[in-house]
Amino acid sequence: MSTSWHTLPTEMQLQVVGNLDVADARTFSAVDQRTYAACVPVLFRDVKLNSHSDLERFLENVPRAYCRHIEMLDVGTEGEARVHADALISLLLASPRLAQLVLRLNGSLDSSVISSFGFLANLRHLTIRNCAEEVILPLSERLVVSIAASVPDLRYLSLDRISRSTFHAPELVGKYPFVPLVRGDENIPDHPVLGSELALPSLLSIPSLRQLTIRDTHLGDPRWATAPVSCPLEMLDLGSCAHEPEASNRLHIEAIMAAVGPSLSSFSLATALSPNTTKPTATPLPRLRQLHISPFFPVDEITDTMAALQGSPIEALSMQCFADDVADACGALERFLSHRVAKGPAFYEKLARIDVSVAASDGEVDEEDREKATKRLQDFCKDLRLKSRVANLKPKPRMGDRSRSNSCAF
Structure with a gap:
């Protein structure tokens, strides 16, 4: 059977393997080295890494060439005080086919990660979720807006528990209802298009955006009523x-x-x-x-x-x-x-x-x-x-x- 399999053209092998689910592909990949190579696109199409340690181990043990097959990526940093962006940058730059990305963060990321999103030409779905208590480890709206606006062709954006910045909301400082705020994020560089206007309403300036979900986030920025709307949104999901x-x-x-x-x-x-x-x-x-x-x-x-x-x-x-x-x-x-x-x-x-x-x-x-x-x-x-x-x-x-x-x- 192995001999018959190997007589098939490479294109046909890839087509056969492409119809397998991940579990079957993993079993099939154990046949021999050539079969494993044919299964690589399926095995690495959907990658989930639950911690920054998992991310580092993935980069250490997985050949960089395999990352080009990643289409769906889910990265979590739960348990980490503050993830360093270098590892994430390395993985993103090695994944040109990435179409769906979920970031489950434990607070903020270093702003150096922003530039890597400009190279993700196939990224359509982006989810950013702060899994930490925002009072202790907030995730800045300025960082998130800059990331989203840097994606060349973003269609779907989902945000969860994003914190307002004192840079854009000084009127909330020390005032009821004491919404958790981010301080010290003024050093996030200006965006090439948005400049320093990195408040949440600037998301409406992303022309490719079609679906927007925002949950557990303060939506009281008055600029929502005045910000230019460049995106013909089709779906809106707003939580309180x-x-x-x-x-x-x-x-x-x-x-x-x-x-x-x-x-x-x-x-x-x-x-x-x-x-x-x-x-x-x-x-x-x-x-x-x-x-x-x-x-x-x-x-x-x-x-x-x-x-x-x-x-x-x-x-x-x-x-x-x-x-x-x-x-x-x-x-x-x-x-x-x-x-x-x-x-x-x-x-x-x-x-x-x-x-x-x-x-x-x-x-x-x-x-x-x-x-x-x-x-x-x-x-x-x-x-x-x-x-x-x-x-x-x-x-x-x-x-x-x-x-x-x-x-x-x-």
Whole structure:
């Protein structure tokens, strides 16, 4: 069999191996050295390194030539006080095919890493997450914005727990609600296009950007309302800031929504919108087709929020809630649908689907009440000729703190 395999042209061998999953490719690679060489592109297509030590060992033991096959890279620095950028720079520069990158950081990176992102011509998806407590180890908005703006053709950007800089937000220093801030990041060099304007709203100046997710991050920069918008965003997912009251989070999200709304087709909400966000005749999100409501959304305000978005051509509404909130969530959706019937056929005339799914939960729930509520909602949807789906409602252990405001991806 080995002889027959080796009589195949190299191109055909690569095509065969390319259809294997990683586990099968790893097993197959043990046949002999030539087979291992054919399996290298699959074995190194998706790389996950959980610590800076793993990153250093990878660079020490893996031939540099293998890095050119990396398309997806997930690097974590948990447990490290502050990762030195040299190792990450070496790996990024050796990975020209990199298309998706996840950085799970433990605080900041040295700004020398920024320039390496300019060489990642194939990078489309970038996720940057601060896994540390931002009060102790913050991750500067200036660093993150400069990195994102340096990627030649970035399409999707996801940011989690990014800290505001005193350079851009001096008005927050020592003031309630005492949002964690970064000091001393003025030495981050000016960006060739953005200059020193490296506040979060400058992300809207990235012309290639199509999807933007920001969670657990202060969104109160007034420049969101005035920053030039060069990107036709299609999807926006905004989570609330745990350090801000609900009313402030609402105003901040509404300001961003107003800035990028004309191009959005998908939107995820973690906070309610003001009923007076728009006049009934206005269309705040004229292209919106999909609306997602996160578990942290106050369910009693669904009807008012939907009224604020009534000018949008929403076709699908999805809602995620905690297991102990299912009955309330289904009841709130019922009230919205009743309001829709009362308003007449022109009110959300394009709505065709409502889905409910359940986030992780560890609270005690009344199974009978949940089943009644979900059946009532599904029957109501059926009567209105709406498609609907309610996910498996068995509660799961909740990971993390429910008090932390955040949104959930679609």
